[in-house]
Structure formats: structure tokens, C-alpha cells
Amino acid sequence: MIRCNIRVLMAEHRIDDITELMNRSGLSRNSINKLYKEINIETTKLETLLKLCDTFECKLSDLIEYTPDK
Numbered sequence: 001m002i003r004c005n006i007r008v009l010m011a012e013h014r015i016d017d018i019t020e021l022m023n024r025s026g027l028s029r030n031s032i033n034k035l036y037k038e039i040n041i042e043t044t045k046l047e048t049l050l051k052l053c054d055t056f057e058c059k060l061s062d063l064i065e066y067t068p069d070k
Helices: 008-014 020-025 030-034 044-056
Strands: 001-004 064-066
Touching: 008 030, 008 044, 020 030, 020 044, 030 044
Parallel strands: none
Antiparallel strands: 001 064
16 A cells, blocks of 8 residues: 655645645646545656655655555
8 A cells, every 4th residue: 555645744844735835846736636635646757756855855755655455
């Protein structure tokens, strides 16, 4: 299972809503929404993930978490 920690990182960086994250990252609402709602994370572009890592000043492993299915 792949999980996205975007909500946690937004809280840590005091980013109140998706619009503010859009402005800081330059990403579209749709791209952020997919991660925020954890919809089709597997199809997210690496470029999108890297922009978020730059925005949050974090590692990819801080943003995306993989847990093997049992």
C-alpha cells in the first residue's frame, strides 16, 4: 500500500489549504488533490513528487510511504 503524507507536511509547514500549496509549489489543484485524497497515487508523475519535496524541503520518503500488502 502506498500512502501520501501530504496532509502531515502541510500541517508542519502551516499550509492551511490546497490553494496555498498550489501557489507555493506551482502545481495544479488536480495534481495536489490526487495526493491529498490518496487517489491513484501510483500514477503520480515523479516531477510532481519532486516539486512537493522542494516545497516542503523533505525527502521523497517523507512524502510517500510504502507498506507491503499482507
